[in-house]
Amino acid sequence: MRSVEISQGLVRLIDQRQIPAREEVLECTTVEQVADAIRSLAVRGAPAIGVSAAGGLALAAYNLRHLPEAEFWAKLEAAAALLRSTRPTAVNLFWAIKKVMDYAAQLKGNSPGEVAHGLLAYAQDLAEQDVTVNKAIAAFGATLIRDGDGVLTHCNTGSLATVDYGTALGIIRYAHEQGKKLHCYVDETRPVLQGARLTAWECLKFGIPATLISDNMAAHMMKLGKIQAVFVGADRITANGDTANKIGTYNVAIIAKEHGIPFYVAAPTSTVDLSLAHGDQIEIEERNPQEVTHVFGTQVAPAGIQVANPAFDVTPHKYITGIVTEKGIAYPPFDVNLKRFVEGG
Amino acid sequence: MRSVEISQGLVRLIDQRQIPAREEVLECTTVEQVADAIRSLAVRGAPAIGVSAAGGLALAAYNLRHLPEAEFWAKLEAAAALLRSTRPTAVNLFWAIKKVMDYAAQLKGNSPGEVAHGLLAYAQDLAEQDVTVNKAIAAFGATLIRDGDGVLTHCNTGSLATVDYGTALGIIRYAHEQGKKLHCYVDETRPVLQGARLTAWECLKFGIPATLISDNMAAHMMKLGKIQAVFVGADRITANGDTANKIGTYNVAIIAKEHGIPFYVAAPTSTVDLSLAHGDQIEIEERNPQEVTHVFGTQVAPAGIQVANPAFDVTPHKYITGIVTEKGIAYPPFDVNLKRFVEGG
Numbered sequence: 001m002r003s004v005e006i007s008q009g010l011v012r013l014i015d016q017r018q019i020p021a022r023e024e025v026l027e028c029t030t031v032e033q034v035a036d037a038i039r040s041l042a043v044r045g046a047p048a049i050g051v052s053a054a055g056g057l058a059l060a061a062y063n064l065r066h067l068p069e070a071e072f073w074a075k076l077e078a079a080a081a082l083l084r085s086t087r088p089t090a091v092n093l094f095w096a097i098k099k100v101m102d103y104a105a106q107l108k109g110n111s112p113g114e115v116a117h118g119l120l121a122y123a124q125d126l127a128e129q130d131v132t133v134n135k136a137i138a139a140f141g142a143t144l145i146r147d148g149d150g151v152l153t154h155c156n157t158g159s160l161a162t163v164d165y166g167t168a169l170g171i172i173r174y175a176h177e178q179g180k181k182l183h184c185y186v187d188e189t190r191p192v193l194q195g196a197r198l199t200a201w202e203c204l205k206f207g208i209p210a211t212l213i214s215d216n217m218a219a220h221m222m223k224l225g226k227i228q229a230v231f232v233g234a235d236r237i238t239a240n241g242d243t244a245n246k247i248g249t250y251n252v253a254i255i256a257k258e259h260g261i262p263f264y265v266a267a268p269t270s271t272v273d274l275s276l277a278h279g280d281q282i283e284i285e286e287r288n289p290q291e292v293t294h295v296f297g298t299q300v301a302p303a304g305i306q307v308a309n310p311a312f313d314v315t316p317h318k319y320i321t322g323i324v325t326e327k328g329i330a331y332p333p334f335d336v337n338l339k340r341f342v343e344g345g
Numbered sequence: 346m347r348s349v350e351i352s353q354g355l356v357r358l359i360d361q362r363q364i365p366a367r368e369e370v371l372e373c374t375t376v377e378q379v380a381d382a383i384r385s386l387a388v389r390g391a392p393a394i395g396v397s398a399a400g401g402l403a404l405a406a407y408n409l410r411h412l413p414e415a416e417f418w419a420k421l422e423a424a425a426a427l428l429r430s431t432r433p434t435a436v437n438l439f440w441a442i443k444k445v446m447d448y449a450a451q452l453k454g455n456s457p458g459e460v461a462h463g464l465l466a467y468a469q470d471l472a473e474q475d476v477t478v479n480k481a482i483a484a485f486g487a488t489l490i491r492d493g494d495g496v497l498t499h500c501n502t503g504s505l506a507t508v509d510y511g512t513a514l515g516i517i518r519y520a521h522e523q524g525k526k527l528h529c530y531v532d533e534t535r536p537v538l539q540g541a542r543l544t545a546w547e548c549l550k551f552g553i554p555a556t557l558i559s560d561n562m563a564a565h566m567m568k569l570g571k572i573q574a575v576f577v578g579a580d581r582i583t584a585n586g587d588t589a590n591k592i593g594t595y596n597v598a599i600i601a602k603e604h605g606i607p608f609y610v611a612a613p614t615s616t617v618d619l620s621l622a623h624g625d626q627i628e629i630e631e632r633n634p635q636e637v638t639h640v641f642g643t644q645v646a647p648a649g650i651q652v653a654n655p656a657f658d659v660t661p662h663k664y665i666t667g668i669v670t671e672k673g674i675a676y677p678p679f680d681v682n683l684k685r686f687v688e689g690g
Contacts, residue, residue, distance in 0.1 A: 020647035185653075188637065188646070190535060190559035196638070196646040204647055211651045214535040214637060215561040216593025220658035223595065248561025250568065254603045255596060292533065292559060293541070295640040301533070301541040302365035302549055306556045308530075313565035 003048050003160045006055035006123050009062045013043045013052060016160055020201045031060040031079045038086040038093070041192065045161020046235045046271055047130050050092030053083045054123040057100045061116035072112040076104065088283045089244055089312045090235035091273045096126060127163045133268045134165040136326035141171030141231065141266050144322070144329070147180045149228040152218060152256075154187040155246035156198035157233035157266065167266040168231035169199060171324065176208045184210040185221055189246060191291040191309065215248050222259040230256045234267035234323075241317030241334025242279025243267075247310055253319035262321040269325050269342045279314035287311045348393055348505045351400035351468050354407045358388045358397060361505055365546045376405040376424045383431040383438070386537065390506020391580045391616055392475050395437030398428045399468040402445045406461035417457040421449065433628045434589055434657045435580040436618045441471060472508045478613045479510040481671035486516030486576065486611050489667070489674070492525045494573040497563060497601075499532040500591035501543035502578035502611065512611040513576035514544060516669065521553045529555040530566055534591060536636040536654065560593050567604040575601045579612035579668075586662030586679025587624025588612075592655055598664035607666040614670050614687045624659035632656045 005012040011028040017040065018024045026042050028034045034056030037043050043052045060079035064072045080097050087093060103122050107115045145151060151172055155161075158169035166173065172184050184203055189195035196212055203210035213221060221227055230252055236244040243249070243265050256263040276282060289307035293299060301307075323330045327341040350357040356373040362385065363369045371387050373379045379401030382388050388397045405424035409417050425442050432438060448467050452460045490496060496517055500506075503514035511518065517529050529548055534540035541557055548555035558566060566572055575597055581589040588594070588610050601608040621627060634652035638644060646652075668675045672686040 021644070186650075187561075188535070190533070190561060193645050200650040201647045204649055209651075211653050212637060212646055213653050214592065215559070216532075216535060216596050217653060217655060217658075219596040219599055220592060220655055221653070223658075247559065247565060251561050251564040251596065251600060254564055255599050258599045258603070292557060296643040296645065298641040298643055299366070300538050300641065301557055302546045304549055305531075305545040306554075308556050308558050308562060308566070310562060310565055313562075313568075 002164050004043065004051050004055060004127060004163050006058060006120070006127055008120055009059065011052060011055040011059055013037055014160060015042045016044060016198060017042050019197055028059065030063060031056045031082060034059060035082050035086050044194070045156065046090035046092040046233065047162040047167065047268060048160070049087065049090055050096035050270065051127045051130055051163050053093050054096045054100045054126045056083050057097065058116070058119040058123040061112070061119045065113045065116040067112060069112060087285055089285045092270050095270045099126065130163040131165060133326040134162050134167060134170045137167050137266050137268065137324055138165060138170040138174035140329055141264065141324040142175040142178060144229060144264060145171070145175040145180055145182055146228070150183045150185060150226045152185040152187065152221070152227045152230045152252065153199060154195065154232045154249055154252050155189045156194040156202070158199060158202040160198050160202065161233065167233045167268070169202060171231055171266055173206055173208060176206070182209070184208050185227055186210050186212045187215045187218060187248065187252070188212060189248060190215055194246065215251070218252055219255040222255060222261060227261055230261060230263045231266055234265050234271045235312055236282050237265065237267060237272045237323065237338070238276040238278050238282065239274045239335055239339065240278050241320055241323060241332065241338055243315045243320060244279060244282045244284070244312045245315065247313050250313040250315045253315040257319050263319055264322050264324055265320055266324040269327060272338060272342045274339060274342060279316060282314055285311040347509050349388065349396050349400060349472060349508050351403060351465070351472055353465055354404065356397060356400040356404055358382055359505060360387045361389060361543060362387050364542055373404065375408060376401045376427060379404060380427050380431050389539070390501060391435035391437040391578065392507040392512065392613060393505070394432065394435055395441035395615065396472045396475055396508050398438050399441045399445045399471045401428050402442065403461070403464040403468040406457070406464045410458045410461040412457060414457060432630055434630045437615050440615045444471065475508040476510060478671040479507050479512060479515045482512050482611050482613065482669050483510060483515040483519035485674055486609065486669040487520040487523060489574060489609060490516070490520040490525055490527055491573070495528045495530060495571045497530040497532065497572045497575045497597065498544060499540065499577050499594055499597050500534045501539040501547070503544060503547040505543050505547065506578065512578045512613070514547060516576055516611055518551055518553060521551070527554070529553050530563070530572055531555050531557045532560045532563060532593065532597070533557060534593060535560055539591065560596070563597055564600040567600060567606060572606055575606060575608045576611055579610050579616045580657055581627050582610065582612060582617045582668065582683070583621040583623050583627065584619045584680055584684060585623050586665055586668060586677065586683055588660045588665060589624060589627045589629070589657045590660065592658050595658040595660045598660040602664050608664055609667050609669055610665055611669040614672060617683060617687045619684060619687060624661060627659055630656040
C-alpha cells in the first residue's frame with residue numbers, strides 16, 4: 001500500500017479523509033490540488049506531506065515545461081511558496097521542498113522539459129527513500145518491544161502517514177511481523193480522530209491485535225498495567241530533542257513518565273530541525289474550530305462556544321526515553337547523540 | 346433550572362442525551378422509565394441519578410399504592426433492586442436508594458397509600474437538600490479561585506449533573522457570579538462528550554467565559570500557563586480520598602501535578618463511601634463500545650476494531666489537593682479530615 005504515488009503529470013494520494021468509510025484515491029494533476037490535499041488533511045503525516053510536496057513540485061514543473069525559462073523558474077518558485085504555506089509545523093514539508101528546489105537549482109541551464117524530467121525522478125527517489133528509511137526505523141525500534149508487551153500509540157504514524165510502512169506504527173508492525181506477541185492500544189486522537197479512523201484501520205489490515213481507546217483512557221490503562229511502552233511519531237524535533245507532534249502527545253508523555261513507562265519518538269532524521277535550539281521556537285498550527293465542535297459534520301457542541309484547536313503540542317526532551325531514527329536509536333543527551341545521526345549524513 | 350423534578354406519580358428529567366441540539370423533558374410515570382433514563386444517560390451525574398432514583402422509588406410506591414401490603418413491599422423492594430442495577434460506580438445512587446428504603450421501613454404499619462405519600466415528600470426533600478448542599482460546596486470552593494484565574498473542568502458537574510447548580514461547575518459559576526474574572530477551560534470529555542455538549546451549554550447559559558478543548562489539549566494549555574486550578578466532580582470517594590470520577594480525570598490529575606497546578610474534587614459528603622478503604626475496591630462500569638466507535642450515530646472507527654470503554658477511572662488521593670464538600674474543604678490526610686466531615690452529620 002502506497003499512500004503517495006508520483007508519476008509523470010500526476011500525484012496519486014489515498015484520500016485519508018474518507019477512511020475508514022471508503023478507500024478513495026485522489027488524483028492531483030496540478031500543484032494547487034496537491035496544496036489543497038495537504039491543507040485539508042486528504043494527505044497528512046509529516047513524511048507523507050513531505051513527499052507529496054516533492055511530487056507537487058515535480059507536477060508543477062511538468063505543467064510549466066512549455067513556458068519560457070524565466071517564467072518557468074518564477075512559477076516553479078511560486079509553486080514552492082504555495083506548498084510551504086499549507087501547514088506550518090511539520091518540518092518534513094520544508095525539508096522536502098528545499099531538497100527538490102536545491103536539486104532544481106543544480107539543473108539550471110537545462111530546458112524546462114529536462115528540469116521537469118529531473119524533478120520527477122528526484123521526487124520518486126525521495127518517495128522510495130522514505131520507505132527504506134521507515135523500514136530501518138522499524139527494525140531499530142522493534143528491538144525495544146518485548147514479547148507480551150502492550151504498546152500505546154497516538155495519532156497515525158503508519159503506512160498512511162508516510163509513503164509506506166510508517167514510523168512509530170511501523171515499529172509496532174515490524175515487531176508483530178517478527179512474531180512477537182503484542183497488543184497495540186490506539187489513542188483515538190481527537191479532534192481529527194487519526195487513531196480511530198486510520199490507525200485502527202491499519203491494525204485491522206495488518207492483523208495487529210489492537211484496542212481503540214479515547215485519549216483520556218490512557219492513564220487508566222497504564223495504571224492497570226496494560227502498557228509497557230509508548231511509541232509516537234514527530235512533526236518537528238529541535239536540536240535538544242524537544243518534539244512537536246500531534247496534540248495530546250505531551251499529555252501521553254507525562255502520564256507515561258508518571259507510570260515509569262518508556263516513551264519513544266520515531267522519526268526520520270529529516271524531521272530533526274537543527275536550526276531550532278528548543279521546542280518553544282516551533283510554530284504550532286491552530287486549525288478550524290469546527291474540527292472540535294463537529295464530528296463528521298454532526299454538531300456536538302453548542303453554537304457560539306469558543307474553541308481552542310492547536311494541531312500539535314511540544315513534548316520537552318526530558319520526557320523522551322529515546323528517539324528512533326533510520327540511523328539508530330538516539331538516547332539523551334539528544335543535543336549530542338541525535339545531532340550525530342543527523343549530521344552523520 | 347431543575348434537571349430533576351419529582352411530583353405525585355411523575356419524575357420529570359431534562360433529557361441530557363438531546364442537549365445541545367434540543368431541550369426536551371422526559372416525563373417518567375413508571376420506575377422502569379426512570380431506570381431506563383439512568384441507564385441510557387438521559388439523566389447522569391452522581392447527585393442527579395441519586396435524586397432520580399429516589400424519585401423513582403416514590404413513583405413506584407405511588408403506582409403500587411392500591412396493592413395489598415405484602416405485595417406492595419415486595420414490589421417496592423424489587424423497584425429498589427431495579428434501580429440499583431442501573432449503574433455500578435456512582436455511590437450516590439445506592440446512598441439515595443438506601444435513604445429512601447430506610448425511611449420507608451420507618452413507615453411500615455401505615456397503609457401503602459400513606460407510605461407512598463411519605464416517600465414522595467422524602468424524595469422531594471432529598472432534591473431540595475441537593476440544591477442546598479451544592480450551593481454550600483460552591484461557596485466553599487469559590488474561595489479557591491482568584492481573580493484572573495483560568496480553571497479547567499472535566500465532564501459535566503453543573504446544574505444538569507445535580508438537581509440544580511452543580512458541584513465543580515457550581516464552584517466556577519459561583520466565583521463568576523461573585524464577579525471574579527475567570528476563564529473556564531472545558532474538556533470535551535470523550536466518549537460521551539459531556540463537556541462539549543453539557544458543560545459548554547451551561548457556560549453559555551450562565552455567561553461564564555469558556556473555551557472548549559479536546560481532552561488531550563489540557564497539558565498543552567497548562568504549559569502555556571492558561572490554567573491555575575482544576576475542579577472536577579466525583580462518583581465515589583473512598584475513605585482514604587481516592588476518587589472515582591469520569592474517565593480521564595486521573596489523566597488530568599497527573600498532568601496538573603506535573604505542572605504544579607492544584608487539583609480539587611468537589612462532591613457532597615453523600616459521595617463518600619467510608620465502607621471502602623481505597624479506590625481499587627471501586628467497581629468501574631464498562632459501557633457499550635459504540636460510545637467510542639460512533640459519535641451521534643456516525644461511525645468513526647472501522648467495524649471490527651476492539652474497544653475499551655471504562656466509564657470512570659480512579660484518581661489516587663496523592664494527586665488531590667483538596668476535596669470540597671458542603672461541610673468545608675477537606676485537605677490531606679483525607680482518611681482523617683474527610684471522615685470528620687462525613688461523620689460529623
